[in-house]
Amino acid sequence: MRLATVIVVTGFLVVGCAAAPASQLDAGAGCRDVHVEVVLVSDVSIAMVSADSCVDGAGSVLPAADATDRLASAAWIAELPRFDRVDASVVVSAETYPFARRSVRSYSPSELESRWGGRPARLDVGVARHGPTGPWILLPLAGVLVLGGALRAARSGSIVVIGMRAR
Known part of the structure; x- marks a missing residue:
């Protein structure tokens, strides 16, 4: 993942x-x-x-x-x-x-x-600008926030992720 x-x-x-x-x-x-x-x-x-x-x-x-x-x-x-x-x-x-x-x-x-x-x-x-501009800079940020929210929900037990091993 x-x-x-x-x-x-x-x-x-x-x-x-x-x-x-x-x-x-x-x-x-x-x-x-x-x-x-x-x-x-x-x-x-x-x-x-x-x-x-x-x-x-x-x-x-x-x-x-x-x-x-x-x-x-x-x-x-x-x-x-x-x-x-x-x-x-x-x-x-x-x-x-x-x-x-x-x-x-x-x-x-x-x-x-x-x-x-x-x-x-x-x-x-x-x-001319350095790096990504406009909405391109927001997409990776949005992806990281969604992934962080999903991991937090999985750890709290609110959702069950199929395929993950418990440690």
Whole structure:
């Protein structure tokens, strides 16, 4: 019974911590295996965008500077929670091909705006937060309270639980 409770609570917590979808960035940036996550670090919201590699129209792997620019511009126009900075990274670039060596670059909102124009407010879908939000935080708490109440009732003898051994 303890194992089942741990599994249920862990499931609720994992579902509440899922990262933002990256499908729109995959197609728009010409990059492979894009992952995007908006995290909050010391009250700074960071859109972390990464990809295995980015290619040009001919299928050649882009240099690191061009690949991170492409990822940052795609994140700038994507529907994501509000962010204060973009950290773009690419694993394989023209300089490191065929070996993997991560290249990372940070972009401030002012740099993003000067390079790719203003970000429409309609793209901001909320504020990045740590951990589960909304009703997801209440479900594990409710489960623990119900389980505690059932165990208390069983110990007092008000209800009989079939399958439990008496000690």
